[in-house]
Amino acid sequence: MRLKDPMKRLNAGLLIIAFVLSLFAGRLVQLQGIDSGKYEALAMDQRLRRIELPAVRGTITDASGRPLALTQEARGVFADPSLIDPAKRTEVAARLSSMLGLDVQKVLEAISTPDSRYVVLAHSVTPEKGRLVLSLGYRGIGVVPESRRSYPSDAVAANVVGFVNQAGDGGAGLEYAQNKLLKGVPGWQRVEISAGDGQHIPMGEGQTQEPVPGQGLRLHLDQDIQWEAQTALADAVKEFKAESGTVVVMTPDGRVLAMASVPTFDPNEYAKADSSELQNRVVQEAFEPGSTGKVITAGALLEEGLVTPESTFDVPDHLWKYDKKFKDSHEHETYKNITFGGILAKSSNVGTIMASENLPDDKLYNYLTAFGFGAETGVGLPGETRGLLHPPSTWSGTDRYPISFGQTVSVNSLQMASVYATIANGGVRVTPTLVAGTLDEDGAFTAAPAPASRRVISEATSHQLIRMLEGAVGREGTAPAAQIPGYRVAGKTGTAERYVEKAGGYKGYTASFAGMAPADDPQLVVQVVLQDPKKKYYGGDTAAPVFQKVMSFALKSRKVPPTGTVAPTLKMFAD
Structure with missing residues (x-):
């Protein structure tokens, strides 16, 4: 169709243009007015992370x-x-x-x-x-x-x-x-985030929910004593070719000053460590305590009035109970008129059996549990083992005899250290504690609640035990290597056959020593365990020297002076 009038053509063109522009305007009104919020949200959603x-x-x-x-x-x-850019991904x-330091394939x-x-x-x-x-x-x-x-x-x-x-x-x-x-x-x-390079836009839109800082922990651990304990232990593990070892240093009222395990690891590079190095063997590893456990039997006998430190026995180097032979660690002629204190000092298994004959099974069990056997210590560390302590109703005819001298039961190192801390604390067991309290973000300290405590034996019995344990560190005892010049030391060795679950039986030995100083006013308790030492395996030869090093350092570090008293002579044999 051809319009003869130019003005009509112009008007028609303007009408078409106006119509098109009105469509654009309508769309703009829709985008920038009616749906502006929707599209703005979509755009922001693409940029916000x-x-x-x-x-x-x-x-x-x-x-x-x-x-x-x-x-x-x-x-x-x-x-x-x-x-x-896909072309640059590999680069x-x-x-x-x-x-x-990442895996290139995982990054790609x-x-x-x-x-x-x-x-x-x-x-x-x-x-x-x-x-x-x-x-x-x-x-x-x-x-x-x-x-x-x-x-x-x-x-x-x-x-x-x-x-x-x-x-x-x-x-x-x-x-x-x-x-x-x-x-x-x-x-x-x-x-x-900018669409161009993916970087954070500092002045861009954003919302923030501020985090709440965590609380800090102040421990009872002493870094210097901890270092000495780890160093002395590592040296002993190497010297005696042991599989592993532990050291616990604590106060009689339960504060743990050091807790060392070897092998260990660097937590800054924990991914490089073997799983065995990540263990806290002090609470996660159970072992038979051997003769260090005799103090519980001795404490029970003294507390029940069945013996005194001067009670005498004629002790051979072995005896039979039913069809089972029990023997001392060394062959010897019969100890004539040896005192109960002498039995503990010489660590006689046979003498312990003889002295405990009149102690009922349930009484022995009750004292073991009162000292902390068969239960977690309460220290609050993960993976803690309770050890092994069956009730008397399950004991066989001969079980009570090895139990009396620390075998066929198992404990962790902290449980055993707590036994000696209880004796050093006048017979009162205090739950071992690591955490002194918490710290807020400003460093303000809030002390942890006081740990639970209970009396296990009388103060008089604990004093008798300590005097007897001084004899074990004397010249005629099993651990003269634990002596510290100028200080009175009380303690006990342990050498037990080591049960290895993978082997399905006993293999090697557990050597240990637990003790306290000064013996007449105990301030510190140190317990040492070496697992499967191969060069030497008696606790007096391997663990006692570690005790001596760690205790000497700890006494000096905490400025504990010698008491200046002289230990009374332990009567080993009756006249």
């Missing part, structure tokens, strides 16, 4: 406030796979894996994740490495603020403190047991 903000984990310190575990500034590295993966898989805008590549990277990552200039690679756990004393108290895993949770020790308290409450942040 939710980032977890971990709370600052509480510090763990020793008794003097020296840090054993603390939190330091760190960075997290993330990727936005949608922004990474990006290679550079990042080399810089961050992460940055190639389809339909993803946020993939975490690494946690707890140092700020310096974080800056290096950004300096590479790769589109779609960014960093966010984080924190990382550091252990400034390396392996010192590692098996007690534990470690924090890559997920930010405790993986062992107190870090695991007290994870909720230490970790605090995480927060979160929504940050705006």
Whole structure:
């Protein structure tokens, strides 16, 4: 159709243009007016990322406030796979894996994740490495603020403190047991990410829920004593070719000053450690205590009035009970008129059996449980074994005899140390404690509740036991190597056959020594265990020298002076 009038053609054209423009205007009104909120939200949703903000984990310190575990500034590295050029993925993966110590294939898989805008590549990277990552200039690679756990004393108290895993949770020790308290409450942040390079827009839109910092722990541990205990123990394990060992240092009222395990590990590099090195053998490993357990039988006999330290016996080197032969560790002629104190000093199994004949099974069992056998210590560490103590109703005809001298029952090292702490504390057992109290984010200290306590034997009985244990450290006893010049020492050796579950029977020995000093005013208790020493295996030869080193150091470190008294002579044989 052809219009002859130019004005009509012009008007028709303008009408068409006006109609088209009205469509554009309507669409603009819809986009910028009616649906503006919807599209703005979609755009913002494409740019916003939710980032977890971990709370600052509480510090763990020793008794003097020296840090054993603390939190330091760190960075997290993330990727936005949608922004990474597919042609550069291999290059990006290679550079990042080399810089961050990651597996190149896993990094490549992460940055190639389809339909993803946020993939975490690494946690707890140092700020310096974080800056290096950004300096590479790769589109779609960014960093966010984080924190990382550091252990400034390396392996010192590692098996007690534990470690924090890559997920930010405790993986062992107190870090695991007290994870909720230490970790605090995480927060979160929504940050705006630029579409061009995937970097955080500092002045962009965002929301933040601030994290709540975790509480810290102050321990009773003394870092110096802990170091000495670990060093002396490691030397002994090496010297006597032992499989492993433990040392516990504690006060009579239950405060644990040192808890050493060998082998050990560096929690800063826990991933490199073998699973056996991560164990806290002090509470996780059960063993037959052997002669160190005789003090419980002795305490029961004294408390029940069945013997006195001067009661005498004629003790051969072996005897038969039913069809089973029990013997002492060394052959000897019959000890004529040996005192009960002499039986303990010479660690006679046969003498202990003879002295305990009139002690009922249920009485022996009750004293064992009162001293802490068959139950967790209450120290609050993960993986603790209760040991093994069956009720008397299950004992066979001969079970009570080895039980009386510390075999066919099992304990952990802290249980055994607690027995000697109870004796040193005048017969009152106090639940062993590691944690002195908590620290808030400002460092304010709140003391932990007082531990539970109970009387096990009388003060008079505990004093009698200590005098008898001084004899075990004397010239005629089994542990003269435990003597400390200037100090009175009381203690007991143990040499027990070692039950190995994998072997299905007894193999090798457990050598131990437990004691206290000064004997007339006990301030410290030290217990040493060596598992399967092969060069020598008697507790007096292997564990007693470790006790001597650790106790000597601890007494000096805590400025405990000698009492200046002289130990009374233990009467070993009647006239």
